[in-house]
Amino acid sequence: MRITKEKAEENRLALVKAAGKLFRERGIDGVGVAEISKEAGLTHGALYAHFPSKEALAAEAFGHNADRAGVHREKVMVDGKPDFNAFLDFYLSTEQRDNPAHSCAMAASASEIGRQDVSISARYEASFQRMTAFFERHIAETKPAAEARAEALAISAALIGGVSAARAVAKSNPALSDEILRSTRQVIAQLTK
Amino acid sequence: MRITKEKAEENRLALVKAAGKLFRERGIDGVGVAEISKEAGLTHGALYAHFPSKEALAAEAFGHNADRAGVHREKVMVDGKPDFNAFLDFYLSTEQRDNPAHSCAMAASASEIGRQDVSISARYEASFQRMTAFFERHIAETKPAAEARAEALAISAALIGGVSAARAVAKSNPALSDEILRSTRQVIAQLTK
Numbered sequence: 271m272r273i274t275k276e277k278a279e280e281n282r283l284a285l286v287k288a289a290g291k292l293f294r295e296r297g298i299d300g301v302g303v304a305e306i307s308k309e310a311g312l313t314h315g316a317l318y319a320h321f322p323s324k325e326a327l328a329a330e331a332f333g334h335n336a337d338r339a340g341v342h343r344e345k346v347m348v349d350g351k352p353d354f355n356a357f358l359d360f361y362l363s364t365e366q367r368d369n370p371a372h373s374c375a376m377a378a379s380a381s382e383i384g385r386q387d388v389s390i391s392a393r394y395e396a397s398f399q400r401m402t403a404f405f406e407r408h409i410a411e412t413k414p415a416a417e418a419r420a421e422a423l424a425i426s427a428a429l430i431g432g433v434s435a436a437r438a439v440a441k442s443n444p445a446l447s448d449e450i451l452r453s454t455r456q457v458i459a460q461l462t463k
Numbered sequence: 464m465r466i467t468k469e470k471a472e473e474n475r476l477a478l479v480k481a482a483g484k485l486f487r488e489r490g491i492d493g494v495g496v497a498e499i500s501k502e503a504g505l506t507h508g509a510l511y512a513h514f515p516s517k518e519a520l521a522a523e524a525f526g527h528n529a530d531r532a533g534v535h536r537e538k539v540m541v542d543g544k545p546d547f548n549a550f551l552d553f554y555l556s557t558e559q560r561d562n563p564a565h566s567c568a569m570a571a572s573a574s575e576i577g578r579q580d581v582s583i584s585a586r587y588e589a590s591f592q593r594m595t596a597f598f599e600r601h602i603a604e605t606k607p608a609a610e611a612r613a614e615a616l617a618i619s620a621a622l623i624g625g626v627s628a629a630r631a632v633a634k635s636n637p638a639l640s641d642e643i644l645r646s647t648r649q650v651i652a653q654l655t656k
Binding site for chain 2: 388395399423
């Protein structure tokens with residue numbers, strides 16, 4: 271039985287979404303193709319009909335998450351411009367910390383990407399560049415270009431590390447976890463004011 | 464055949480070192496007890512004679528790495544005080560980025576710890592607190608305590624995120640990877656000057 275083109279597209283998207291959720295929740299190495307197929311309500315065979323490997327699916331899932339995050343980030347406006355502060359508040363919120371499955375894939379997978387292949391590195395890079403450019407445009411309104419670029423890169427690093435560290439200490443010391451998020455937010459505000 | 468107490472201690476340390484190296488290189492979920500035993504030159508059974516589980520060994524390995532890193536950080540002195548700048552230079556160096564197996568476990572495992580149990584979270588927390596206190600003492604020499612604390616936490620976040628992100632983009636864009644390290648270093652220098 272052949273499936274329609276629409277149904278094939280729907281299955282492909284279901285696989286990408288399931289993979290994105292499970293990878294962020296449990297890590298790229300922590301999830302197998304069998305679990306991803308099951309989460310998407312499809313068979314193992316259906317997965318391989320769309321993606322040659324788990325890595326290919328991981329790269330696609332990463333790109334999908336990044337595109338959605340980028341669109342969301344750039345759509346919240348204030349005074350006719352994307353809202354820099356609202357995005358930082360969201361990124362360093364306890365809500366984003368506590369929901370890795372629906373959060374930024376760059377933070378959820380931070381330390382794992384270096385071990386993956388170049389196709390996944392390329393998707394991470396695209397996502398990182400887009401977030402950094404968002405900060406850079408905002409900062410460059412009031413500071414020289416080189417300074418804006420350096421600050422934007424350091425802010426991206428601090429966000430990814432802040433969320434990762436806040437998650438890492440959360441089970442052992444919830445108050446410290448909150449303090450990491452709050453302090454990172456506060457220092458970025460000082461830096462960019 | 465019973466082994467001596469000294470030999471047992473030696474085996475235990477070999478397991479802790481092997482685990483620390485492999486976890487940083489390949490992730491906690493990416494390495495099994497069989498590989499760790501082999502790397503340590505011991506049997507599977509010898510590992511379980513020392514550690515009830517892979518998690519227990521991971522917690523011990525994390526603590527061991529953190530203790531060594533802390534001692535190293537606090538021993539390099541300048542003007543009779545620990546050298547804040549030398550440590551930042553080292554942490555954000557291309558050398559540390561390119562050698563995860565011998566680098567800071569907090570950066571090498573950043574996004575994985577949140578998925579592990581509370582014993583591993585507690586070791587991460589101890590390591591994070593120690594590094595942050597190191598920054599805090601330095602900054603508090605010239606700034607109010609609350610500000611020093613917030614900046615120290617944000618710096619810890621930026622270091623962990625900076626190294627993770629630099630590793631994540633390294634295969635796809637080595638120049639961007641270097642720029643992340645350099646910019647993070649530069650912005651921390653501005654912030655704490």
